[in-house]
Amino acid sequence: MDPSLDPNFVPPLEVPEGSVPVMQPPAVDMPPIVELALDEDMVPGEGKNDDDSVPRPRGGSNNASRISLGDLEEIPRGISRQARSLDDYEFPTYRLRTRLKDPEKHPLVVVACGSFSPITYLHLRMFEMALDAVTESTRFEVVGGYYSPVSDNYRKPGLAESHHRVRMCELACERTSSWLMVDAWESLQPTYTRTSLVLDHFNEEINVKRGGIDGRKARIMLLAGGDLIESMGEPNVWADADLHHILGWYGCLIVERTGSDVRNFLLSHDIMYEHRKNVLVVKQLIYNDISSTKVRLFIRRGMSVQYLLPNSVIHYIRQHQLYINDSEPVKMVLTK
Amino acid sequence: MDPSLDPNFVPPLEVPEGSVPVMQPPAVDMPPIVELALDEDMVPGEGKNDDDSVPRPRGGSNNASRISLGDLEEIPRGISRQARSLDDYEFPTYRLRTRLKDPEKHPLVVVACGSFSPITYLHLRMFEMALDAVTESTRFEVVGGYYSPVSDNYRKPGLAESHHRVRMCELACERTSSWLMVDAWESLQPTYTRTSLVLDHFNEEINVKRGGIDGRKARIMLLAGGDLIESMGEPNVWADADLHHILGWYGCLIVERTGSDVRNFLLSHDIMYEHRKNVLVVKQLIYNDISSTKVRLFIRRGMSVQYLLPNSVIHYIRQHQLYINDSEPVKMVLTK
Numbered sequence: 259m260d261p262s263l264d265p266n267f268v269p270p271l272e273v274p275e276g277s278v279p280v281m282q283p284p285a286v287d288m289p290p291i292v293e294l295a296l297d298e299d300m301v302p303g304e305g306k307n308d309d310d311s312v313p314r315p316r317g318g319s320n321n322a323s324r325i326s327l328g329d330l331e332e333i334p335r336g337i338s339r340q341a342r343s344l345d346d347y348e349f350p351t352y353r354l355r356t357r358l359k360d361p362e363k364h365p366l367v368v369v370a371c372g373s374f375s376p377i378t379y380l381h382l383r384m385f386e387m388a389l390d391a392v393t394e395s396t397r398f399e400v401v402g403g404y405y406s407p408v409s410d411n412y413r414k415p416g417l418a419e420s421h422h423r424v425r426m427c428e429l430a431c432e433r434t435s436s437w438l439m440v441d442a443w444e445s446l447q448p449t450y451t452r453t454s455l456v457l458d459h460f461n462e463e464i465n466v467k468r469g470g471i472d473g474r475k476a477r478i479m480l481l482a483g484g485d486l487i488e489s490m491g492e493p494n495v496w497a498d499a500d501l502h503h504i505l506g507w508y509g510c511l512i513v514e515r516t517g518s519d520v521r522n523f524l525l526s527h528d529i530m531y532e533h534r535k536n537v538l539v540v541k542q543l544i545y546n547d548i549s550s551t552k553v554r555l556f557i558r559r560g561m562s563v564q565y566l567l568p569n570s571v572i573h574y575i576r577q578h579q580l581y582i583n584d585s586e587p588v589k590m591v592l593t594k
Numbered sequence: 595m596d597p598s599l600d601p602n603f604v605p606p607l608e609v610p611e612g613s614v615p616v617m618q619p620p621a622v623d624m625p626p627i628v629e630l631a632l633d634e635d636m637v638p639g640e641g642k643n644d645d646d647s648v649p650r651p652r653g654g655s656n657n658a659s660r661i662s663l664g665d666l667e668e669i670p671r672g673i674s675r676q677a678r679s680l681d682d683y684e685f686p687t688y689r690l691r692t693r694l695k696d697p698e699k700h701p702l703v704v705v706a707c708g709s710f711s712p713i714t715y716l717h718l719r720m721f722e723m724a725l726d727a728v729t730e731s732t733r734f735e736v737v738g739g740y741y742s743p744v745s746d747n748y749r750k751p752g753l754a755e756s757h758h759r760v761r762m763c764e765l766a767c768e769r770t771s772s773w774l775m776v777d778a779w780e781s782l783q784p785t786y787t788r789t790s791l792v793l794d795h796f797n798e799e800i801n802v803k804r805g806g807i808d809g810r811k812a813r814i815m816l817l818a819g820g821d822l823i824e825s826m827g828e829p830n831v832w833a834d835a836d837l838h839h840i841l842g843w844y845g846c847l848i849v850e851r852t853g854s855d856v857r858n859f860l861l862s863h864d865i866m867y868e869h870r871k872n873v874l875v876v877k878q879l880i881y882n883d884i885s886s887t888k889v890r891l892f893i894r895r896g897m898s899v900q901y902l903l904p905n906s907v908i909h910y911i912r913q914h915q916l917y918i919n920d921s922e923p924v925k926m927v928l929t930k
Contacts, residue, residue, distance in 0.1 A: 379715070379901045386898035434905060516883075544888055544902065547852075547881035556879075562722035565715045566880065569770060 340442035365471035415586035509536035676778035701807035845872035
């Protein structure tokens with residue numbers, strides 16, 4: 259039997275030949291190092307992307323130089339906000355690590371594509387699960403994580419305007435994470451951008467323009483929930499060429515919903531099976547059923563959505579009266 | 595057929611005769627009104643319980659008088675921390691509402707008993723679900739919510755010292771909620787305190803010592819997850835007299851786990867069926883499987899627990915190195 263068919267088999271997530279050759283570090287102006295570790299004090303950054311409109315730690319300069327552990331949740335640190343037009347667009351790198359902790363490992367950048375209307379704790383949690391899985395099962399080291407909200411041209415019901423969705427993702431990342439960022443590039447495109455091209459954009463920004471991470475080309479991988487993966491099995495949703503590009507050139511971290519069977523799906527899907535070594539299945543050990551659709555419905559019904567998404571995002575939604583007057587037809591979103 | 599057996603029947607949650615008679619408001623020094631509503635600016639309280647050790651909004655007095663919406667998540671507002679000994683114990687009331695928004699309604703105080711080792715987003719979310727259900731289906735108005743962590747004498751595996759558990763609950767409430775509080779009374783008792791006596795304590799503090807809320811005796815109700823309710827069906831766990839006291843005199847808000855069938859359980863349980871009008875089943879519309887046991891296990895394994903509980907609690911756990919060296923036998927806590 260092919261060992262990769264064993265239910266306990268963990269694919270080795272190898273770098274496909276030729277796709278991410280190790281290069282000498284180019285002479286590129288690198289952003290400051292931001293550590294992933296939660297237990298390190300974070301100091302407000304002074305990156306060139308900093309924006310005066312960004313909230314700052316309150317208090318005089320005397321006590322603002324170091325932020326205590328207890329405040330990590332609350333205070334945006336050296337953040338840079340995304341522009342609202344392509345003219346002013348800059349790729350965010352303020353939390354992209356520039357050094358590998360373990361020089362034996364390969365740098366990995368994780369990208370989540372989706373609507374994020376609104377972002378929820380499940381979207382945030384997925385990155386943490388992926389980080390644990392990559393650390394545990396691969397020779398890669400995660401050096402950055404990005405949300406790439408889809409543009410308004412996607413025209414999905416319940417889609418708030420893209421600048422709202424970008425800002426909500428930013429609020430969530432700024433205030434709860436020490437490594438996640440938001441890239442507005444896809445959301446700013448005048449037309450819908452295929453996921454393969456979004457990943458090309460990340461490759462271009464990180465590996466071509468910036469020469470990779472710590473002297474190596476970074477692997478870019480798509481972080482996907484079970485829904486996205488299932489859509490890959492539906493006809494006429496994804497072009498074969500795109501799937502080959504996404505799975506063969508980049509790769510995919512699939513968060514497996516408890517009860518679903520991603521591995522069987524992988525086995526049944528010709529293109530995915532071909533590229534199975536570029537697919538890492540991340541098991542969801544704590545089941546979580548939060549969906550943006552349910553969150554929008556709760557808001558419409560005047561129900562509490564607290565603890566389903568960060569408070570900062572809830573306040574933003576209230577402030578901008580998002581979703582409250584939605585009239586999207588709500589399919590059967592409530593569990594039995 | 596008894597209409598209460600209909601699967602769509604919502605029990606009216608009536609006040610049992612004689613248990614909570616309406617009284618004239620006594621001359622009691624009441625704490626400042628703290629609104630439940632999230633969309634109202636919160637001003638740091640100046641209650642007598644205030645403690646200088648409590649974190650304050652950063653910034654000069656010029657800008658501290660009003661806290662912007664975006665900061666609600668972050669800044670503790672007029673909070674009072676619980677003492678670490680019974681001698682210094684004071685019942686916390688700084689977020690207990692003193693006025694009903696709707697004078698036609700009955701005041702209701704919700705109490706959650708448990709280990710909270712550590713508190714998670716599910717523990718926090720349960721209160722929000724209960725609040726929505728009470729508002730939607732009853733003639734009660736929630737005027738306060740309390741966590742009552744069990745004392746160390748409970749001797750359950752994985753139980754961090756009670757002062758840690760109290761503080762973690764406090765951190766979670768202070769920084770994420772505008773209405774939840776923590777009462778250390780039960781945790782400070784030299785022996786294990788039965789739940790019926792814990793509810794008596796709340797009744798004593800709120801209805802006897804303080805004369806109720808807005809001129810009326812407040813209903814005290816136990817907020818319980820499915821596990822606690824199922825334990826009520828097991829022999830030798832609860833004394834019948836206690837169940838009669840809890841369900842007859844007070845009442846119970848049961849958060850029903852998706853897939854479980856609390857209503858059938860209610861039907862089968864003689865004492866619960868007798869008091870079914872004091873039981874409100876709160877449906878969990880978004881399934882969530884976070885458990886403290888899993889959180890402790892993840893911590894032991896060095897895995898991320900972010901977005902399963904507030905960051906402030908995660909930092910506290912790291913700071914005090916809780917759970918990391920636990921050796922409790924972990925039963926099969928991972929979902930298949």
